[in-house]
Amino acid sequence: MTKKRINPRNAYxxxxxxxxxxxxxxxxxxxxxxxxxxxxxxxxxxxxxxxDMGIAEANMISTAAGLASCGKIxxxxxxxxxxxxxxxxxxxxxxxxxxxxxxIFATHGGISVGKDGASHQMIEDLxxxxxxxxxxxxxxxxAPQTKKIVELMASTEGPMYARVGxxxxxVIYKYEDLKNLRIGEGIVVEDGDDVSIIAxxxxxxxxxxxxxxxxxxxxxxxxxxxxxxxxxxxKKLICKCARETNAIITVEEHSIIGGLGSxxxxxxxxxxxxxxxxxxxxxxxxxxxxxxxxxxxxxELNEKHIVKTVRQMI
Amino acid sequence: xxxxxxxxxxxxxxxxxxIRKHVIEMLYRAESGHPGGSLxxxxxxxxxxxxxxxxxxxxxxxxxxxRFILSKGHAAPALYAVLAxxxxxxxxxxxxxxxxxxxxxxxxxxxxxxxxxxSTGSLGHGLSFAVGVxxxxxxxxxxxxVYVMLGDGETDxxxxxxxxxxxxxxxxDRITALLDRNYLQIDGNTEEVLRLESIRERWGSFGWNxxxxxxxxxxxxxxxxxxxxxHTRQPSLIVLNTVKGKGVSFMENNVDFHGVPPxxxxxxxxxxxxNLLEKKLEVYY
Ligand SMILES: Cc1ncc(C[n+]2csc(CCOP(=O)(O)OP(=O)(O)O)c2C)c(N)n1
Ligand SMILES: [Mg+2]
Numbered sequence: 334m335t336k337k338r339i340n341p342r343n344a345y346x347x348x349x350x351x352x353x354x355x356x357x358x359x360x361x362x363x364x365x366x367x368x369x370x371x372x373x374x375x376x377x378x379x380x381x382x383x384x385d386m387g388i389a390e391a392n393m394i395s396t397a398a399g400l401a402s403c404g405k406i407x408x409x410x411x412x413x414x415x416x417x418x419x420x421x422x423x424x425x426x427x428x429x430x431x432x433x434x435x436x437i438f439a440t441h442g443g444i445s446v447g448k449d450g451a452s453h454q455m456i457e458d459l460x461x462x463x464x465x466x467x468x469x470x471x472x473x474x475x476a477p478q479t480k481k482i483v484e485l486m487a488s489t490e491g492p493m494y495a496r497v498g499x500x501x502x503x504v505i506y507k508y509e510d511l512k513n514l515r516i517g518e519g520i521v522v523e524d525g526d527d528v529s530i531i532a533x534x535x536x537x538x539x540x541x542x543x544x545x546x547x548x549x550x551x552x553x554x555x556x557x558x559x560x561x562x563x564x565x566x567x568k569k570l571i572c573k574c575a576r577e578t579n580a581i582i583t584v585e586e587h588s589i590i591g592g593l594g595s596x597x598x599x600x601x602x603x604x605x606x607x608x609x610x611x612x613x614x615x616x617x618x619x620x621x622x623x624x625x626x627x628x629x630x631x632x633e634l635n636e637k638h639i640v641k642t643v644r645q646m647i
Numbered sequence: 648x649x650x651x652x653x654x655x656x657x658x659x660x661x662x663x664x665x666i667r668k669h670v671i672e673m674l675y676r677a678e679s680g681h682p683g684g685s686l687x688x689x690x691x692x693x694x695x696x697x698x699x700x701x702x703x704x705x706x707x708x709x710x711x712x713x714r715f716i717l718s719k720g721h722a723a724p725a726l727y728a729v730l731a732x733x734x735x736x737x738x739x740x741x742x743x744x745x746x747x748x749x750x751x752x753x754x755x756x757x758x759x760x761x762x763x764x765x766s767t768g769s770l771g772h773g774l775s776f777a778v779g780v781x782x783x784x785x786x787x788x789x790x791x792x793v794y795v796m797l798g799d800g801e802t803d804x805x806x807x808x809x810x811x812x813x814x815x816x817x818x819x820d821r822i823t824a825l826l827d828r829n830y831l832q833i834d835g836n837t838e839e840v841l842r843l844e845s846i847r848e849r850w851g852s853f854g855w856n857x858x859x860x861x862x863x864x865x866x867x868x869x870x871x872x873x874x875x876x877x878h879t880r881q882p883s884l885i886v887l888n889t890v891k892g893k894g895v896s897f898m899e900n901n902v903d904f905h906g907v908p909p910x911x912x913x914x915x916x917x918x919x920x921x922n923l924l925e926k927k928l929e930v931y932y
Contacts, residue, residue, distance in 0.1 A: 360786070384782060384817075392775040392809035399779020402757070402764060403710070403787070407779075422769050423806075427776060431757045431766040 337504045339476035341497040346371030348483040362409040370410040370440045394420045398427035401434045413439035413455035428492045429465040436486045442496035443586030450622040456615045460591020462494040470563040471495035472534035477508040498535045519567040525554035529574035536584040543639035580609035589614035659865045663693045664925045667894045669728035671917045674908040677745040683904045685725040687829045687889040692729045694868040704734035707761040718773020719798035720754035735762040771804030781819040796825045800832025814882040815854030822882040823875040829891035862887025
């Protein structure tokens, strides 16, 4: 059966347009990538509240902070690589340190960006944003969840960073079922008591596929957690997984250093759990150009490799 | 040319001396901080806060207030002294500069002190922040003005030019940047570290209205601010020709006093000079 796919970027653009009506104080900024980030949808509907800042990301972030200081809710968008690393100092000072109500929504996170190569494949953004005090870090896993999370970003005060990938994402949720989604509370998408896979963003779907396969072929019962919020981390849920299952695997389209895997392992170590544990992610290397599918295979971030990892651990 | 009463100018000059005394006192007590760039900025700050700007220390969040953004955040002592003398907080608190558990951080923080609009300290951000404030003002159909003070060395930063382009592109005529043109940055003369001239041609080609004045002449500053406010369709840059360390003879034009506080002897000497100046002005007044 082929899966229904929707691009989370489209969900972002459409949700901005909807929110634009509800919140007259939402403004949107982009840095010459509005066609890719889909902020162009908002730009068309609300041209007076859209600011194309040109290829000047530093200025975009600090300008967003200025707008926020006057009660606006600025959403600033560009590719994840330019939305974080390029402007780290601006985010640090003007957004995080200043507790500014700025929402940075990045697209093209991770290696599935594909053929543009490592220059455009952001695998450090979650680490860079997570280390900043006051910052909330979000990784929606499909289009309906993106919609819900963008809505929460608009209605919740404070500095926030969210990232989605470039590609269309298989639909995991019905929007109606996400009514109770809370920032900082992971979702148990499927339950199981052998292994917990804690995944985020684009890796939730392959984790679910891996679960099916392991159940059918090996009678291994996998619990799949969608950890859409990397910070603040859902400590309660992770500790529950550590108590109730025999192993924990984290999966993210991000470096194994500094992101979800790091956050979970820090917590497990401090809480005194001695449990089989594995971080799946990009193994401290820059990747390369290629078809997204081939890249995810080569860098071991797909269903097949998740299945393999689980089998090795059990 | 608007002329201001000599009374007003004397009053402001006296306040400026008082602010300079605070700055020296604060830096001496803190045993750290930046005298040179604080002292060069004082006269413009006094002109803004004690006469030109629309602001109310009792209502610091007034949506209609004029905004001032200290992009060169290391001049925080001058800003703090001005805010305290205006009544934003108790002057007694100035002695806590850079001390543990104090609101008066080494560089200003927006939510800690009433009257501080933006957290600065990393150079090059303030003009962009001003662009955001001015865009918000336009959306909200407000007519507040946005003033932002830049160091001359600070304009080495690429982000300044991103912001200069944006302010001009969006025709943000409510922005007035004040350039503290003291010709010094940390490693020496600005023209030797990384040439800034011709400032007029550079900013002019970015679409800015340029006004050049003596940055220690309160009358000229007030006139320039008025002209900048009146100017439409372009943001304005007031080039304040200043002297780093202004008001304390041995600090003037002395690059060594960029980020080094006075020791005890220097503190006494500096206060002596400033007290003398104050007396002279008082007699005249
Ligand atoms: C981004 C950044 N780089 C370096 C510094 C360190 N720094 C503090 S003040 C200064 C020199 C500033 O010179 P200028 O802008 O001319 O200021 P002023 O002469 O008015 O003190 C430097 C390099 C900084 N604060 N921020
Ligand atoms: Mg200077």
